[in-house]
Amino acid sequence: MRILQLHCDSIEYNPTKKEIKSAEEITPEPKRLEEVVVVFVAIENGDDSEIAQKAISEIKTSMGKVGCKKLLLYPYAHLSSNLAAPSTALSLLKEMESLASDLEVSHAPFGWTKSYNVKVKGHPLAESSKVFSKDVAPHDHGHTHDDEGQASEALKSESKIKSFWYILSPDGTMTEVDKFNFAKHEKLEILAKYEAAKKRAVDEPPPHVKLMKKMAIADYEPASDSGNMRFYPNGRLIKSLLERFVTDQVKEYGGLEVETPIMYDSHHPSMESYFNRFPARQYNINTEGKQLFLRFAACFGQFLMANDFQISYKNMPMKLYELTRYSFRREQSGELVGLRRLRAFTMPDCHAFCTDIPQAIEEFRKRFDLSRNVLKEVGIDDSDYEMAIRFTEEFYNENKAYIEELVRKMGKPVLVEMWKERFFYFVLKWEFNYVDNLGKASALSTDQIDVENGARYGIRYFDESNTPHHPIILHNSPSGAIERVIYALLEKAALDQKEGRKAQLPLWLAPTQVRIIPLKEEFAKHCEELADKLSASDIRVDIDDRNETLGKRIRESETEWIQYTLVIGEKEIGKANLSIRDRKTGDVIELSFDEFVSKIKEQTKDKPFTKLNLSRYLSKRPQIMV
């Protein structure tokens, strides 16, 4: 960081036009300040909070000497030829401004071309220039991000972190990744390469993107920011059923469902300290003098809430749960893909507040089972995902038996990442990674043991002797982002299609479970009565009353993945049994009404239900996607 500091009688500046796209949103108007120290600042690559602090404290010292209490920070790119990214620069500039809030401080708009007029005082201390840089040279292990310019200490340390990769087998043997025989574990190999070697090679778009459009589930919304999707009626129905299912499961486990705000004050003390721990990749909103950010997880709300609870050791473990619609993360634009990686997503997030590590481990067990069960019931099997487990060396040495127990439960080898020292707030973390047919891995369920945030958020519980302690906090998402679950289901369906099987959603998630086709118009009434009866049993049924040939309507029922199709003609009118075309086999079977209903109920047992989310009559529906 380079600064030029001038003690001035006055300065006038006038923003004329935006210089860069990411310029601050302001109403350009001329400003005049008197008796002020003007600091021209150029923020350079590698600058971070530490440097900002250092700079501002030097500025304050010299301002004390000249007895001036008014400070203007003036972004001035021309001082350096090695500038940081504008986003970094702006956030550091704002950080400096807030660090000087004991003075009368302001900053000239960032990213604007400005004209200015300055009158500098004539005393010896009035002018000075300084350069601030890190004392420590960056590590040279090949992962420094010097060309990016980072906003926080966290990202720097993250790049310094050194990982050791192993494969841990159910029998307890730990093998270095390079030496493991992946012959029977193809997907694990993909995950290991993906994570450890960071190797990927794909040259086609992900198949689920096509399906999400074709099945009228979801689509891009160009009028929003990238990674913010629109969900059509089918997508909303599927998503809402998944949301309800996960929520019901967590409640059964003992989670207390809450709802917390989606935006928070960046200057709240807990947030500030948390921010210093993580790269700034959030959406920011400035409003009426407040700097708000959109939440990127449910942690804040739940921790702030827990902070206000009176908690006894008898109440522990205490589980809070929220399904965030939405969480927001400003992922890099190049990383956004279909429903796999979004900037706005729906995330079940369950925190368990525990007294100590043994209790945390006990709870961790339950949540491991909960997560596996949720995925299984949702339609994602063990064979679809690979487990990764991450821990510090210290935690491993103290809890070896437990870690091996988890792997034994998983029943197949898992990828291990071990750190020499704890950098993140957690000491142990596992996640289930869905590996798609293009060889991309993405995390679904996850759980972590957090030993840091209890203190950060001032959460306390009282033990037997009425002494307060900070709890250990578990962070679990039993399913991962709901959008990502849909992605996984669609990728599975795409794989089925590719390998010649029929693609299908689980029946409880099917937008239409039963389709009725009247052979001629004269059977319309009969069809409607039948549809009424089925709906009364909580079955999503619709009627293809369009003037199309039977063959065509059957075909469309097929392409919409509808499992059961009932054709109603003369034969059916007179007879008690139904003729049911089962898409899985393509055969027509005969069942009584009750038999048919219980056949469906069997498959949708213990799953939530919601009503049809489109008009019952196909002739009344707009065409959303072809």
Add this chain to the structure above:
RNA sequence: GCCUCGAUAGCUCAGCCUGGUAGAGCGAAAGUUUCGUAAACUUUAGGUCGUGGGUCCAAAUCCCACUCGAGGCUCCA
């Protein structure tokens, strides 16, 4: 965010290299047809060629910038 590629009717795509009045299939509308388990027939409508600028007598076509998307890199609290 960086590099590479792409954007033409509601959808899928041809036309672009080599500049000269915008094409197909599906879908939609109207009519005919009333059908037995994966695509009936006829007719009609439908396009600022992603947006903005440039070159040219003339731009969907060549050039530049931007937006959105895809792949890779980086990243994923």
